[in-house]
Amino acid sequence: xxxxxxxNVSLAxxxxxxxxxxxxxxxxxxxxxxxxxxxxxxxxxxKALLSLKRPTQGSIHFGDGLRQNEIxxxxxxxxxxxxxxxxxxxxxxxxxxxxxxxSPFYSARQKQMAQTNLERMALWDLRRRSYQELSGGQQQxxxxxxxxxxxxxxxxxxxxxxxxxPMAAQExxxxxxxxxxxxxxxxxxxxxxxxxxxYASHILHLHNKPLFFGKTADYLQSDVAKRFLGxxxxx
Amino acid sequence: MLDxxxxxxxxxxxxxxxxxxxxxxxxxxxxxxxxxxxxYSMIGDGLSHVGFGALxxxxxxxxxxxxxxxxxVVAAAFLLLRLSExxxxxxxxxxxxxxxxxxxxxxxxxxxxxxxNVDVYNYMFGSxxxxxxxxxxxxxxxxxxxxxxYVVFYHKIFAITFDENFSxxxxxxxxxxxxxxxxxxxxxxxxxxxxxGALLISSLVIxxxxxxxxxxxxxxxxxxxxxxxxxxxxLIGIFISYAWSTPAxxxxxxxxxxxxxxxxxxxxxxxxxxx
Numbered sequence: 001x002x003x004x005x006x007x008n009v010s011l012a013x014x015x016x017x018x019x020x021x022x023x024x025x026x027x028x029x030x031x032x033x034x035x036x037x038x039x040x041x042x043x044x045x046x047k048a049l050l051s052l053k054r055p056t057q058g059s060i061h062f063g064d065g066l067r068q069n070e071i072x073x074x075x076x077x078x079x080x081x082x083x084x085x086x087x088x089x090x091x092x093x094x095x096x097x098x099x100x101x102x103s104p105f106y107s108a109r110q111k112q113m114a115q116t117n118l119e120r121m122a123l124w125d126l127r128r129r130s131y132q133e134l135s136g137g138q139q140q141x142x143x144x145x146x147x148x149x150x151x152x153x154x155x156x157x158x159x160x161x162x163x164x165x166p167m168a169a170q171e172x173x174x175x176x177x178x179x180x181x182x183x184x185x186x187x188x189x190x191x192x193x194x195x196x197x198x199y200a201s202h203i204l205h206l207h208n209k210p211l212f213f214g215k216t217a218d219y220l221q222s223d224v225a226k227r228f229l230g231x232x233x234x235x
Numbered sequence: 236m237l238d239x240x241x242x243x244x245x246x247x248x249x250x251x252x253x254x255x256x257x258x259x260x261x262x263x264x265x266x267x268x269x270x271x272x273x274x275y276s277m278i279g280d281g282l283s284h285v286g287f288g289a290l291x292x293x294x295x296x297x298x299x300x301x302x303x304x305x306x307x308v309v310a311a312a313f314l315l316l317r318l319s320e321x322x323x324x325x326x327x328x329x330x331x332x333x334x335x336x337x338x339x340x341x342x343x344x345x346x347x348x349x350x351x352n353v354d355v356y357n358y359m360f361g362s363x364x365x366x367x368x369x370x371x372x373x374x375x376x377x378x379x380x381x382x383x384x385y386v387v388f389y390h391k392i393f394a395i396t397f398d399e400n401f402s403x404x405x406x407x408x409x410x411x412x413x414x415x416x417x418x419x420x421x422x423x424x425x426x427x428x429x430x431x432g433a434l435l436i437s438s439l440v441i442x443x444x445x446x447x448x449x450x451x452x453x454x455x456x457x458x459x460x461x462x463x464x465x466x467x468x469x470l471i472g473i474f475i476s477y478a479w480s481t482p483a484x485x486x487x488x489x490x491x492x493x494x495x496x497x498x499x500x501x502x503x504x505x506x507x508x509x510x
Contacts, residue, residue, distance in 0.1 A: 050400070050403070050404035051403075051404070052400060052403055052404065068406065069404070069405045069406025071404055071405070073400070073401050073404040073405070075398060075400055075401055084272055084397060085268075085272070085447075085448050085451065085452050085453065085454055085457045086393070086397055086452075086453060086454045087452065087453035087454070087455075089453075090393060090397075090453055090454050090455065091397060093390075094390070094393055094394040094397060094398075094401075094402075095401075095405075097390060097391065097394045097402060097405060097407055098405035098406045098407065104386070104387045104388065104389065104390065105390070106390065128453075129452075130452030130453065132452070133452065146401070150401075150405045156404075
């Protein structure tokens with residue numbers, strides 16, 4: 001049983017179809033990278049996976065013990081967050097929000113979880129700092145720690161390295177890879193095709209419809225990849 | 236000065252105004268942090284204008300002012316929230332539309348019946364005499380409800396304020412909490428409006444939050460600072476209003492302005508110290 005199964009999914013905004021006839025399955029342990037040009041339907045697919053948007057056709061199933069609220073989502077940064085008064089601790093702790101149900105407060109176990117994830121992302125010393133004062137790379141690590149508080153099963157990362165300098169981007173990729181090796185399933189949306197084929201186990205290439213879905217090694221042999229990557233790939 | 240305060244407290248109407256004002260300042264400042272961070276500051280302003288329209292019509296129709304204004308403003312709050320979420324008219328334009336529209340309707344209603352008079356002036360700029368005994372009970376009850384709901388849902392409110400999509404994705408009913416914030420804001424604004432004035436009440440929502448953000452950088456500290464600051468500014472404002480016979484609402488806002496600049500200047504010194 002797959003964690004997520006998409007069957008003939010079509011997504012549209014007011015009759016404007018942005019993505020049609022998409023079928024794929026995410027198995028536990030996969031590192032799936034969703035690639036494609038701007039406007040190819042990547043972000044819309046992310047919204048659908050998060051149940052923020054209903055497919056106009058087809059269906060998305062969650063299986064293998066994965067509940068809909070157990071997706072660790074790392075969003076693209078919005079402008080509003082950049083000058084938000086919140087400490088690192090508060091942001092990471094808010095990742096546990098799906099577990100405290102009706103209780104108005106966080107339990108000791110959830111605080112422990114926030115601490116573990118902060119330490120893991122090497123942020124423990126920064127926990128009292130303001131989120132807005134951190135560097136881009138640190139902010140992304142905070143959001144990753146928050147996503148890990150929500151779940152260890154599945155991470156959904158929307159352009160996790162957008163706007164980061166190369167060093168910070170490498171650091172981010174390294175962290176994601178380490179998490180994947182420990183058994184967390186990763187779905188990443190990315191522009192950075194070079195890194196995508198370097199790290200991902202599977203590739204989903206979209207251009208308003210699925211152009212390719214399969215193992216990275218097969219993708220590199222496909223015509224789609226050759227056209228998209230041009231001649232500049234050595235993998 | 237102590238004499239003056241003792242003298243103030245000997246007037247029942249002033250005590251009523253103080254009780255209601257402190258509670259309203261508290262509620263407004265707590266909600267204000269979320270509203271400012273969510274870029275909803277102008278919703279407070281829009282709602283107060285709608286409140287003015289509703290009060291005016293209630294006066295003309297001889298109905299109980301709060302009984303008419305609260306439902307109308309709550310409805311307007313939901314409408315504004317819907318509009319700013321998904322609509323062809325963008326949020327800020329929608330707010331301008333509704334607030335000026337409501338203001339015009341209110342002024343028309345009043346001028347058709349009685350002509351512009353002291354009542355209208357009081358609605359616009361507030362009156363410390365506006366609080367009747369019944370209003371005090373209602374205001375206290377509603378303010379307590381607002382405070383309790385805020386404390387109970389504090390973490391959820393933080394989560395959806397910081398990142399609505401993440402909260403939705405992890406199963407928080409963000410739409411519901413947005414409604415809650417809008418509802419609490421609407422109630423707070425209507426209650427505070429007659430004391431502070433329709434044109435000035437939204438400053439209670441916006442000023443304390445923005446002032447606190449000059450210096451404090453975590454959500455919790457901003458919330459606490461806003462609450463304390465808001466109540467302090469209100470009390471000082473009322474004192475000034477009494478001592479120099481200035482309008483209550485405007486005095487409170489002026490104290491808030493002073494606090495804002497004080498914090499702003501202080502933030503420069505603090506920033507320099509860090510470097």
